[in-house]
Amino acid sequence: MIGRISGLLLEKFPPLVLVDVQGVGYEIDVPMSTFYNLPAVGTQITLHTHFVVREDAHLLFGFATEGERQAFRQLVKISGVGARTALALLSGLSVADLHQTVSNQDPARLIRIPGIGKKTAERLLLELRDKLDLGVSAIPGAAGARRPSTxxxxxxxxxxxxxxxxxxxxxxxxxxxxxxxxxDGIRQALKFLSKEK
Structure with a gap:
């Protein structure tokens, strides 16, 4: 698994960037939210990455923040949502906006994103309802955001x-x-959870 890439930004062709890491060039697909915040070509960058191995390709996706990567990982777990659709979602909505959309159960906002129809939007809202907290907690200023201890x-x-x-x-x-x-924390947490059920 490739979890992070740090290197020299060689090329930018939306949504693809080419990053040189000690002589090896990595082609990385990024959401437009990350793309627009990249520095000029020739600058050192660091991206959080998600590596996908398919039968016909090895793909690397990059994100400016850990919150974006976590949201991407939650999105691709949903049936019918592939990596390209997840990138489109994160290009059209920030993670905080996605969280708000899911919290408000607002399918109209999702339907505006290319490749998302009514059924997909409804499935996204249903399946993400309990799953985006982890990705959003890492965003400064997000509602309820806090940095958990180690x-x-x-x-x-x-x-x-x-x-x-x-x-x-x-x-x-x-x-x-x-x-x-x-x-001890795990033991206590399991006790709390067993009392809740």
Missing amino acids: MGSDVLNALLSLGYNDREANWAVSQLSVDLSVS
């Missing part, structure tokens, strides 16, 4: 890998004392 983020990741949804995991982490170790 312990908190480790516990959050553990709960998500155990199958809890973002809302449940974030709630459990918010109940924890900040002075716990990771293993």
Whole structure:
């Protein structure tokens, strides 16, 4: 998995950028929100990346922020939403706007994005309702944004890998004392979650 790329920006052809990393040029597809904020060609850049291996291609997608990458990863998990559609969504809406659209259950805003029809918009709203909290929490100024402690983020990741949804995991982490170790935090969070069910 390639999680991050740092190198010299060689070319910019929307939505593709070419980044030289010690003599190797990586072609990276980026959403327009990232593309418009890139510096001039010849400048050092760092992108958070998502690597996709398909039968016919290896694709690399880049994002200016971790929040964009997390939102992209949530989008591509949805049936009928591929990487290109996810890029189009993130090009048309910021992560905060996407979160607001999902919170307000506003399909009209999604339908305005090329490639998104009424059924896809409704499916997106339904499936993202509980899943975008993680991507938005990393955005400064987003509603309810907070930076979890290292312990908190480790516990959050553990709960998500155990199958809890973002809302449940974030709630459990918010109940924890900040002075716990990771293993104690996981135990406490699981106790909180078992009492809620």
